[in-house]
Amino acid sequence: MALMHRFHISQGNVTYSSRFLRSDSFVRNSEKERIVVSEFGTMAMPDPCKNIFSRFFSRFQIPSACVCATDNASVHFVKYKGDFYVSTETNYMRRIDPQSLETKEKVDWTQFIAVNSATAHPHYDREGATYNMGNSYGKNGFFYNIIRVPPPGEEDKGATGDAADLSGAKVICSIRAAEPRKPSYYHSFVMSENYIVFIEQPIKLDLMKLMLYRIQGKSFNKVMTWEPQTETIFHLVNRHTGEESKVRYSAAPMFALHQINAFEDNGFLVMDMCCGDDGQLIGDFTLDNLRRTSGEEMDKFYNTMCRNLPRRYVLPLTVDQSAGPDQNLVTLRNYTATAMARRQGEVHLTHEELHDDQLLQYGGLEFPQINYERCNGRLYRYFYSCGFGHVFSDSLLKMDVNTKELKVWRHPGLYPSEPVFVASPGATEEDDGVILSVVITPREDKSTFLLVLDAKTFTELGRAEVPVNVPYGTHGFFNEMG
Ligand SMILES: [Fe+2]
Known part of the structure; x- marks a missing residue:
């Protein structure tokens, strides 16, 4: 079940909070005290109180969240028209409050445009529009659609300011x-x-x-x-x-x-x-x-x-x-x-x-991140990622794509999540900033912590330890609060 984490950094202090997403899937599974809604890699257990036929009907007659798609949006935080949502890869997202991690309303893409899903990895242009891709299928075939959601203020249609608003969303290209x-x-x-x-x-x-x-x-x-x-x-x-x-x-x-x-x-x-x-x-x-x-x-x-x-x-x-x-x-x-x-x-x-051969000793590489604000869509030199020396990532890597030089943060028994780049205020160089990553460990003598690395040198600047167990996470998002 999606667990949202928040590290609030202010005046040299770090505060940690977390909250389960109150999705319909979460509520339904909680009521039954086990998984009853199938997910990407999890098979829902059959309900022993029902025979095979009622099970069949329960899947087809219960509202679509239980049958077709989950709203357990456990993949990523995304932003549309200035609002934060959590997303998986179905037609449902959940609007959330990034300060309190409160779960807001469920949003169904199909109510806005003719798509049946959307990825958890949209892109943002410099004018504030969000681009994503989603599928649609019908009697004319199966299509991959490119979606554009306009910046806040553009094509708003009566949104109250406290409701999910995807007005003005359009499919700009459909690929058969x-x-x-x-x-x-x-x-x-x-x-x-x-x-x-x-x-x-x-x-x-x-x-x-x-x-x-x-x-x-x-x-x-x-x-x-x-x-x-x-x-x-x-x-x-x-x-x-x-x-x-x-x-x-x-x-x-x-x-x-x-x-x-x-x-x-x-x-x-x-x-x-x-x-x-x-x-x-x-x-x-x-x-x-x-x-x-x-x-x-x-x-x-x-x-x-x-x-x-x-x-x-x-x-x-x-x-x-x-x-x-x-x-x-x-x-x-x-x-x-x-x-x-x-x-x-x-x-x-x-x-x-x-890459060159040096990378191979750190295994595969995933969860790549760049200095997004400055470099997305443009010539760039550095990306940051997790090295997969095991089924879980066990290192953080910085790659210079021009020279293929690698910088590595790796400590046995520590498993870092996706590195999130945050630029220094007024930075003039691409890698002037810090890398944030949540590091977990099964070792009882070590604690979970938010790691801060100097993005240029890849040396540790500090860590904020969390006195509770935190599960392994995937994607993260930095947001500067006013
Ligand atoms: Fe992803």
Whole structure:
């Protein structure tokens, strides 16, 4: 169940508070004293008080929160029109009060625009608009939609100021799924100053299995299939006009969850992301695997897992029709990624590794963060991330994408969450600021703490210890209160 944490930093003091999200799922599970609403990796237990038929009907007649989608928004804090919400990957979000962590109303995307879901990783432009992606399906097929929610004040329609307001939200582009019954799963996307890139990857959602899952109560990851016979397609969309490029950009099968950044460079779009070659990985993040005993068995399991590593792709924004087959269209010297012309209007991409061998000793890499305010969509030099030396992340990493130099914070037995970059007031350099991360440990002689690192040197500036157990978290958000 989603537990919201808050570290309030003021006048040199840090105060910690946490609160469970009072979602419908939370209330329903609490009443039954166990999990009765299926989640991404959790199968709801059948209710022993009901026979199989009543169980079937309970899933189809109880309001949609219990049947189709959970509102246990445990993935990320997001912001629309100045308001904070918590989000997962269903059609529901919950508005929250970032000061008191109070749960406000449930918001259903379908009441605002024709989408059935939205990711927990929207992007924000410098004017205050929020961009996200969500699915829609109907008799015309399955579509991946790019959504724009305007800045606060623009296109407000009678919002009272104390109610969820997504007025003015629009679908600016709909991309038809290559396979209508097996659309791709995606967790995030990239946005440059003028473009959004959506990756249609060979991790597929089997819609037929999804229907069955609703009846059988299987967890969501069971409906995903890895189909490496399918190419990965990059969809390039102009975010101002909503127009999709006519060029078909393909790449070898890949599995990506978190994108790092994208920027335009002299007629090319450069995009960086965390990628792996084996999408079976997504089925490995189960409680059963987590509960494996540590030591040799765990190491053996972990060492067979695919590790996501940072990669760079370079897309030519226009393709010269006279380009010959197998001509590399990436003409900028500072990139080794290639974009090979194929048939008319088709380009095949190969990536550049955005790391050297030094990274491999820290395992895979995920939860990338940048100096978002300054660098999102623009040329940048540094990203920060978690190193996965185990099923949990056990290091924090800073990568210089120009030199591939790595800075590392790692202490055995300490497990840090996503590093959140906060710029110094008046900073002039990209990495002038601090990194915040919540560090947990199973060691009884150590406590959980909020870690503060100097983002430039990656040395510890301080820590605020929390005298209670805190579960492992994923994404975080920094907000400067007035
Ligand atoms: Fe995520």
